[in-house]
Amino acid sequence: MNPCALNSPLPPAILQRAVPDAFIAALKSRFAERCATALVVREQHGRDESSFEAPPPAAVVFAENTQDVADAVKLANDYGVPVIPFGVGTSLEGHLLAVQGGISLDVSRMNQVQSINAEDLTVTVQAGVTRKQLNEAVKSTGLFFPIDPGADATLGGMCATRASGTNAVRYGTMRENVLALQVVTASGDVIRTGTRAKKSSAGYDLTRLLVGSEGTLGVITEVTVKLYPLPEAISAAICSFPSIEAAVRTTIQIIQMGIPIARVELIDANTVRMVKAYAKLALREEPLLLMEFHGSPASVKEQAETVQEIASEFGGNAFEWATTPEERTRLWTARHNAYFAAIQSKPGCRAISTDTCVPISRLADCLLDSVAEADASGIPYFLVGHVGDGNFHFGYLIDPTKPEERDTAEKLNHALVARALALDGTCSGEHGVGLHKMDFLVTEAGAGAMDMMRSIKKALDPNNIMNPGKIFLL
Numbered sequence: 001m002n003p004c005a006l007n008s009p010l011p012p013a014i015l016q017r018a019v020p021d022a023f024i025a026a027l028k029s030r031f032a033e034r035c036a037t038a039l040v041v042r043e044q045h046g047r048d049e050s051s052f053e054a055p056p057p058a059a060v061v062f063a064e065n066t067q068d069v070a071d072a073v074k075l076a077n078d079y080g081v082p083v084i085p086f087g088v089g090t091s092l093e094g095h096l097l098a099v100q101g102g103i104s105l106d107v108s109r110m111n112q113v114q115s116i117n118a119e120d121l122t123v124t125v126q127a128g129v130t131r132k133q134l135n136e137a138v139k140s141t142g143l144f145f146p147i148d149p150g151a152d153a154t155l156g157g158m159c160a161t162r163a164s165g166t167n168a169v170r171y172g173t174m175r176e177n178v179l180a181l182q183v184v185t186a187s188g189d190v191i192r193t194g195t196r197a198k199k200s201s202a203g204y205d206l207t208r209l210l211v212g213s214e215g216t217l218g219v220i221t222e223v224t225v226k227l228y229p230l231p232e233a234i235s236a237a238i239c240s241f242p243s244i245e246a247a248v249r250t251t252i253q254i255i256q257m258g259i260p261i262a263r264v265e266l267i268d269a270n271t272v273r274m275v276k277a278y279a280k281l282a283l284r285e286e287p288l289l290l291m292e293f294h295g296s297p298a299s300v301k302e303q304a305e306t307v308q309e310i311a312s313e314f315g316g317n318a319f320e321w322a323t324t325p326e327e328r329t330r331l332w333t334a335r336h337n338a339y340f341a342a343i344q345s346k347p348g349c350r351a352i353s354t355d356t357c358v359p360i361s362r363l364a365d366c367l368l369d370s371v372a373e374a375d376a377s378g379i380p381y382f383l384v385g386h387v388g389d390g391n392f393h394f395g396y397l398i399d400p401t402k403p404e405e406r407d408t409a410e411k412l413n414h415a416l417v418a419r420a421l422a423l424d425g426t427c428s429g430e431h432g433v434g435l436h437k438m439d440f441l442v443t444e445a446g447a448g449a450m451d452m453m454r455s456i457k458k459a460l461d462p463n464n465i466m467n468p469g470k471i472f473l474l
Helices: 021-034 039-044 066-079 131-141 155-161 206-210 244-256 269-279 297-313 325-336 338-345 360-377 403-422 438-445 447-460
Strands: 059-062 083-086 103-106 113-117 122-126 178-184 190-194 219-226 233-240 263-267 288-295 317-322 350-353 381-386 391-398
Touching: 021 059, 021 066, 039 059, 066 083, 066 103, 066 178, 066 219, 083 155, 083 219, 113 131, 122 131, 131 155, 155 219, 178 206, 190 206, 233 297, 233 325, 244 263, 244 288, 244 297, 244 360, 263 269, 263 325, 269 325, 269 338, 269 381, 288 297, 288 325, 297 317, 317 325, 325 338, 338 350, 338 381, 338 391, 350 403, 360 381, 360 391, 360 403, 391 403, 403 438, 438 447
Parallel strands: 059 103, 083 103
Antiparallel strands: 113 122, 122 219, 178 190, 178 219, 233 288, 233 317, 263 288, 263 381, 350 391, 381 391
C-alpha cells in the first residue's frame, strides 16, 4: 500500500487501500452509468470545504434509494473497500476525503420528502434532502425545520456531523431534533432506529449513537425530524459594539437572564470589512451582533426592548431592525456570506477553521484571549460565532504554498482548543472531528472513552470500511 500523499498535517498511519478491478466491475454491473470512474467526477467527490488534500476516490456511485446503498455497501464489505458517504460536499473537517482509498457513495439523488405529519410536528425525508428543500416542502403547513448550519447541507450530512448553526440557542442541535433513522450497516443490512414518538425508554439509544458518527458506523438513508410552528412574529436586528468584549458580555447577560432569543451571532470587525466588500452591504466596521426574536408580536417586542437595554449598557448602538422577510434576509446575508467573503478577501487562500464551544459563563475568557493571540500572530483571520451557545469559529486565512503560515495557524488552533478544554469546553461544537481534530478528541475524551468508541466501531464495522481514518484510527 502507498502512503496517502496529503499536503496537510495528517496522521502518518493513514494509508491507501488497493481497490480491486473486480470490485469496480461488480459496481458497474450493478449500477451501470451510475458508477462513475471519470477523473473529473472523482475529483469533485474527493474534496470538501476543508484545507486538506487527498487522492480522489476510485469510483463514485450515485444511489437513488436505500436498496442502492445497501447493495453498494455489501459489495464494498465483500471486497474490503472503504465507503465514504457524500451529500453536497460542505463539510469542513475532511469528512469526505478518501484518505484510505475506496468509493464515494453519493446520496444527493435520494431527495424525496417521504411523509409530512403536520399534526405530530414531524417529517420523514431521504438523506439527500437539503434543509432549504425541506423547508420549502413544509411551508404550506405553517411549520418549519429550524436547524441552519449556514450551508444548504443535506439532512443525512447534518445528522452525520451532529450539525447545529444559528438557531441552536433556541431550538437545539440535530441531536435534539432527530427522532428516527434508517441506516445501512457495514454488512449491507438495513435497520431502523427510533420512532415518531416524542420519547422512548426502549433499549439502547442507537439514534443518538449514529447522529454524530460521521459515516463511520453506517450510511444514513432516511431521517425523521421534528418540525416547529412558524412564529407568529419574527424580528431581526443588528447592533454594533465598540469592542468584541462588549458584544460578548451583552450575549452572556442575554442568555443568563433567560431571554428566549432565537439567534444571536457575533461577527468581528475583520469579518464585517470582508462582508462589506463581498456583498456591498452598508455596515459599520465594528464588531456586531445579529439577533432574531420569535414569538407573538407582544413577546417579540418585549424581548427586543430588553435586549436593546442590555446592549446599551455595554455601548451597543446603531440598532437596525427588520420585520419583513426581505429585510431579515438582507441583514442575515452578512452572516451567511462570511466564509466566502473571507476566502475572496485573500485570493488563493485556504481557511483553517476552528470550532470550539465553552460554557456560556466562560465565553469571554476563551474568546478574548484567542483574539489577542490571533492579532499578535499577523495571520489574517475572520471570526464568527453562535455565541448564544458559547460556540465560535476563527478562520485563519493561509497561503497553502507556505508551510510556515499553516504552522502558525495550527499553533493558534492548538492553543485555542487547549484553552477551551481547560474551561470545560469541547474541541468541536458542530463541525465534527473528521481528520483535523482526532488528537484533540483524545485529549478531550480520555483513553477510556476512546477505547469504548473503538470497541463500538470494531463491533459494528469489523472490516473497517465505513469512512475509515476519521474521528480516530483503529
